[in-house]
Every structure is written in structure tokens, then in C-alpha cells.
Amino acid sequence: MADLHPGMGLVGEDGYVHATQRALVGYRAVCGAGHVIINLEGEFDPDDRLACPKCAERQDEVDRGQLHT
Numbered sequence: 001m002a003d004l005h006p007g008m009g010l011v012g013e014d015g016y017v018h019a020t021q022r023a024l025v026g027y028r029a030v031c032g033a034g035h036v037i038i039n040l041e042g043e044f045d046p047d048d049r050l051a052c053p054k055c056a057e058r059q060d061e062v063d064r065g066q067l068h069t
């Protein structure tokens with residue numbers, strides 16, 4: 001999937017930390033939660049309590065995919 005930013009965590013309107021991908025305007029959560037509103041300094045951590053479980057699953061898929069390329 002192009003333009004995925006696995007190291008970046010942004011907070012969406014629901015308050016979760018989402019893994020993000022670049023959208024036409026700003027960034028969107030990879031799990032489909034929508035636009036994100038706060039850019040967090042630091043990395044997206046799937047184990048973070050605040051992290052979106054759906055994003056964490058997607059993040060694992062991305063990490064495994066990168067191992068094979």
C-alpha cells in the first residue's frame with residue numbers, strides 16, 4: 001500500500017492513536033477511522049493503550065510485508 005507512514009501516530013477525532021497514510025488533504029487513519037486532527041511527535045506503537053486496535057492489526061500486516069521485500 002503506497003504512502004503508508006508506519007512510524008507516525010496521529011490522533012483522530014475519536015481520541016485514538018492511528019497509523020496514518022497520506023490523503024489528498026492531510027492524513028487519514030489506515031483503519032478507516034477518517035481524518036486525523038493531531039500530529040503526534042514520535043512513533044506509532046501498536047502496544048500503546050491509546051492505539052487503535054484496528055490500526056495495530058494493520059501495522060502488523062505492514063511490518064510482516066516489509067520483512068519479505
Ligand SMILES: [Zn+2]
Pocket residue numbers: 016017018019029030031032033052053054055056
Ligand atoms: Zn485506527
